[in-house]
Amino acid sequence: MADTAGRIVGIDLGTTFSALAYIDARGRPVSVPNEEGELVTPSAVLVRPDRTIQVGSQALLAAEDQPQNVATNVKRDMGEKFYHRLVGGRQFSPEALSALVLKKLVKDAAREIGDVAGAVVTVPAYFGDRRRRATEDAGRIASLNVVDIINEPTAAALANAFRCYVERGGETTRFETAGIAATAPSTTLIFDLGGGTFDVTIIRIAGPEFEVVATGGEVRLGGVDFDARLLDFFCEQFVRRFGVDPRDNEESRARVRHVCEHAKIALSSREQTVMICDHLGQTLHLPITRRQFEDLTADLITRTQISTDMLLQDALLTWGKIDDLLLVGGSAQMPAVRQMLERISGMKPNMAIAPDQIVAHGAAIHAAIIQMKDTAVTTLPDGARRIDSDAASGGPADDEPIELFKFEPSVVEAARQVKLADVNAHSLGVIVRSSREDRIVNSMIIPRNTPLPVTRTKIFGTEAANQRVVRIPVVEGETRDPRGCTQIGECMIQELPPGLPQGSPVEVTFRYDTSGRVHIRAVETMYNTEASADIKRDSGFAPADLDALADAVRELDV
Numbered sequence: 001m002a003d004t005a006g007r008i009v010g011i012d013l014g015t016t017f018s019a020l021a022y023i024d025a026r027g028r029p030v031s032v033p034n035e036e037g038e039l040v041t042p043s044a045v046l047v048r049p050d051r052t053i054q055v056g057s058q059a060l061l062a063a064e065d066q067p068q069n070v071a072t073n074v075k076r077d078m079g080e081k082f083y084h085r086l087v088g089g090r091q092f093s094p095e096a097l098s099a100l101v102l103k104k105l106v107k108d109a110a111r112e113i114g115d116v117a118g119a120v121v122t123v124p125a126y127f128g129d130r131r132r133r134a135t136e137d138a139g140r141i142a143s144l145n146v147v148d149i150i151n152e153p154t155a156a157a158l159a160n161a162f163r164c165y166v167e168r169g170g171e172t173t174r175f176e177t178a179g180i181a182a183t184a185p186s187t188t189l190i191f192d193l194g195g196g197t198f199d200v201t202i203i204r205i206a207g208p209e210f211e212v213v214a215t216g217g218e219v220r221l222g223g224v225d226f227d228a229r230l231l232d233f234f235c236e237q238f239v240r241r242f243g244v245d246p247r248d249n250e251e252s253r254a255r256v257r258h259v260c261e262h263a264k265i266a267l268s269s270r271e272q273t274v275m276i277c278d279h280l281g282q283t284l285h286l287p288i289t290r291r292q293f294e295d296l297t298a299d300l301i302t303r304t305q306i307s308t309d310m311l312l313q314d315a316l317l318t319w320g321k322i323d324d325l326l327l328v329g330g331s332a333q334m335p336a337v338r339q340m341l342e343r344i345s346g347m348k349p350n351m352a353i354a355p356d357q358i359v360a361h362g363a364a365i366h367a368a369i370i371q372m373k374d375t376a377v378t379t380l381p382d383g384a385r386r387i388d389s390d391a392a393s394g395g396p397a398d399d400e401p402i403e404l405f406k407f408e409p410s411v412v413e414a415a416r417q418v419k420l421a422d423v424n425a426h427s428l429g430v431i432v433r434s435s436r437e438d439r440i441v442n443s444m445i446i447p448r449n450t451p452l453p454v455t456r457t458k459i460f461g462t463e464a465a466n467q468r469v470v471r472i473p474v475v476e477g478e479t480r481d482p483r484g485c486t487q488i489g490e491c492m493i494q495e496l497p498p499g500l501p502q503g504s505p506v507e508v509t510f511r512y513d514t515s516g517r518v519h520i521r522a523v524e525t526m527y528n529t530e531a532s533a534d535i536k537r538d539s540g541f542a543p544a545d546l547d548a549l550a551d552a553v554r555e556l557d558v
Contacts, residue, residue: 006117008147008371010155010363011105013098013121013135015075015196015222016330018043019360020105022113023368029159029361031354034108040356041108045071045100047088053556055104067254071097073224076196078138079131095134095541096549099141103558106144118145120367122359124197125151126217126425128476129518130488133540136517141549147370149515153190153201154212154422155362156328156352160188161205162365163353187213187323189311191349193304193337194329196222200308202315202322208417214315214449215425216307221300223264223331229296230260230288234275238284246279267293268333294336301336305344314449325349330356369418423449424512426476430458430491442475442482445510455511459525461503468496470506474518474535489535493522497529508533 009022009032017040020032031039036057046059047069054062063070071087077094087097106116123135132149139146186206192199199217203210234256235247246252259277266273267290275286294301312318325347327337333351341349352358429444445456462470470493477485493506509521522533541549 006115008118008367012360021360021364032109078134095138098138102142118147120363122152125199125215157203159362192328193331209419211421216311242282252279319345431473457509465502
């Protein structure tokens, strides 16, 4: 039977699969099955011709016969204005499609655990500000209170440390104390190769403190890229045999993609398999060996190795300083990944227990920590302890407050000791003209892998007399050449005092918060006048648009 009190849950919003978990009263992470009884939900959205919506396994099955009506791998487009193609003949934003996945996860969870008061949602560590904002917006569209964003490798490390502690006889009610770290390796490299993204992160654990040392990876590298190599290989062989290309037909292409995904999984446990698919009445039975598959994808494995090597360099560490090598994500189960890592590290990698759920478990632990740190524990005269929670309840502001789930006092007391310290995955800079170089350059403000939160200040001068507005392009990237960076928007400094002379200094403060989001403040220093400053982003929604989308999604039967 469902609980009556609301919980703050953890959600792994994945490229191919998503999961939801919570922490029970004694501090144990629990995965919540969806309506179909599955612990993970395919991140697939079907938009039928009658405009009804289906999310999850049924939508994924429909992708073979009606791919034009199904959206998959939406996470790869987060931060863009629109999903890369029409779905059901309509144009959708990635945020709206992701909101439908979130809505199903929360709706299904409510049947099991009662009201969901809020959620911690995970993102790849390599997500920049634009994609993080889009993830938060997806939560708002789903009428979900996103209380925090946490990086996937950080969540996995937190969950893995807890598992190690419990397996060695620790008490679950002390999962947040130094005991959890005392039984876990002190420095862990987490290699997270998921369906659509790749993260590699080094985390140092000392007592109740989890410190991210450095992070790297690629936003567009994951299992779907390995599937694509098999798809092209199969279709090229089909053309040679029959003279027609399955890639020219959307339905045939979807069937081949499905076959290739299953072949990839099969080759992780056996040396050979057969791919079978038809197109225009012709059927090809194509045997493929693991060696062939690894030859087709060798450059993708090399890209993960390069990112891993660069990460160690950034962290000023060698493999001899790494105590544990943790594999996370379904694609990390490929033998070529383990072999590459064993070769370059001299270590035997550890596959995370339940790799498809560990990130959601870590997010749930972080969610519980947030809730419990806002909880007061009162010792009564008889020695008993009472819990008073002031954690924020979820849902839109005009909703009735949800009574929050209560944890055992010992768990609450332990949670207060935990500290999570992350870093930014991308350097933050502004585009300015260098008088010395006589060209436009990226002036770096906050280098990547800086501990968060962090605040830095830079002074700019007005270009003309009586200038009232300053526009400063804000970018993420590591190169001085702006062409190698990603512009996340413009810093708009408005309402400067009238009559300022040319070259008047404007002090601009940039801040990365603990979730990796960017915030800006500006002060005109001649009269010490604070000017309004914000980032005018190329993508995303105004608050009114988000509210309208939330109203529309709320009416859908997902």
